[in-house]
Amino acid sequence: xxxxxxxGIRKYRKAPDHQEEIMxxxxxxxxxxxxxxxxxxxxxxxxxxxxxWGGKDSPDGSDVKPxxxxxxxxxxxxxxxxxGIFEVIDxxxxxxxxxxxxxxxxxxxxxxxxxxxxxxxxxxxxxxxSGTCLGPADRGNGNCGQVVPVxxxxxxxxxxxxxxxxxxxxxxxxVDSRKVVSWSRVSIDR
Ligand SMILES: [Zn+2]
Numbered sequence: 001x002x003x004x005x006x007x008g009i010r011k012y013r014k015a016p017d018h019q020e021e022i023m024x025x026x027x028x029x030x031x032x033x034x035x036x037x038x039x040x041x042x043x044x045x046x047x048x049x050x051x052x053w054g055g056k057d058s059p060d061g062s063d064v065k066p067x068x069x070x071x072x073x074x075x076x077x078x079x080x081x082x083x084g085i086f087e088v089i090d091x092x093x094x095x096x097x098x099x100x101x102x103x104x105x106x107x108x109x110x111x112x113x114x115x116x117x118x119x120x121x122x123x124x125x126x127x128x129x130s131g132t133c134l135g136p137a138d139r140g141n142g143n144c145g146q147v148v149p150v151x152x153x154x155x156x157x158x159x160x161x162x163x164x165x166x167x168x169x170x171x172x173x174x175v176d177s178r179k180v181v182s183w184s185r186v187s188i189d190r
Contacts, residue, residue: 025069030094032056032087033063039085044076053086061100064089134168134183135161155183 033039033053043049051071054062071077072088080086131150134143135157150156155168168183 024073025088027069028066029069029072030089030091031065031067031072032089032094032097033065034084034087041071041077041080041086043071044074045071059100060104061097062104064094064097064101066094131156133158133161134185135164152181 031053034056035053037055039053039055041051041053043051051065051067053065054060056063067077072081077086081088130147132143133146133148134155136142137144144158144161146158146160148156148158152170155165155170157165157168164185167185170181170183173180173182
């Protein structure tokens, strides 16, 4: 009885090492961080790149990451697994973590969208900006050029050229989630 118990323990202890030696991982492998805190692993194949895991049982599921088998099969990663820093888990086991990560990602994306629309609202409320008058220059070609306050609703025109406003049309475009309004003159009075 004692004999069979010790044999069982030996078998249990040997199994992980044995498995890693004879079966290199293929494809993408789900790796869980077993450390309590965030863990960084430098990519042995590219010193500029590294992987970051959240601490064990992170509520956002960041303790599990899909890693290319090429990385997991390196001696450096194998050593980290043997030291109990990482554990390779099957996709089924990883599913909960992945679901948490997806939920977290959605939450962040929604928060970002809300922030962006807030920024847009602020921009459209800020009606006063400065530009130069688009009225005709006193002499020759070109614009009047006098510095005037501008808003989204009216073309930039000085008091002298204000009456030309109906000749201008606006067009809008988005640059870095900021609305840019440009005006062009569609009719020329002579
Ligand atoms: Zn002007």
